[in-house]
Amino acid sequence: MSIDPSSIPSFGLPQPPQGGQPGGAPAGPPPVIVPDQNLVAQLLDQMQLKHVVDEEGDLTAPWENFRVYYMFRGDHKELFAVRAFYDRAFPLEKKGEILDLIDEWNRETLWPKVYTHTHEDGVVRLIGESQMIVGNGVSLEYFVGTTANWTQAAVGFEQWMVERLGLQEQVEDDKDATDGEDGPADEA
Template sequence: MTPSPAVVRPDQELITQILDELDLDHTLDAEGDIAIATPELTVYFLFGSEGDLFTIRTFYDRHYSVDDKPMLVSALNEWNADTMWPKVYTFTQDSGVLRIVGDSQLYIGAGVTREHLTTVVAHWVRYAIKFHRWLTDRLAFETD
């Protein structure tokens, strides 16, 4: 019988190691969260207050007006219906500017294997970027 792989409890140190192994440049933001920042998007690696939820949250840096919301909701619904992650939604700032946010979450309360966590991080970051490209193409089609 093959032994089960070791289970780990993800934390910031482990996520930093994984990002280094994947050659993904990252930093700590003002709140101490790990982030990958590009001109188009910022990806955050977050842990729930109870330590049982790992979230990769992406803030897309393009801003939209409230008038764009119907078109955006239609595009986001299409993405959410066709893909598993990230799940994307609009966020309206106090100024009335719309932003798009993407979330991917993993329950880690019982631990996960390091291999699974590495795969999840790699795929989620890749799909956060893929969504940005997809939305850019999709909205270009809408405006043509």
């Protein structure tokens, strides 16, 4: 999934004229916005990703083996996080092996940073997370590009894990059992 920055709508913000100021001078700094859930929903629509609002009020884009949440946290919604919850369960005995793998991912990539969560029943699941502070504002272009990149990276981690753990056959069997469509799951 890649996004052409010129295809992303302006979301109602004035756009600088092409080529900057007369004489070729730059048009100045980009406008600063304080992003909100509506902006993220518009971005997900532009990216053609199915999404819903969950019980806690967070935007969620479901894929077949994981879900990506777009959340604003803090007293003034100043923290924006993109968090992926991966459905694949690992037994507690494999946690050391899984930690070695996600350490490799975390060393070699910028995002999402991935960690384990061990449930009370001993099942280990993975969570990927990226965050930025947006309370004082951020450039629209930066926010859109970063959010799109974080989403793409969450998808990329799932693909990386499938390859690294040799789970391709399992994924293909799962695909044969469903409608075989790529992208976000239709169950949303």
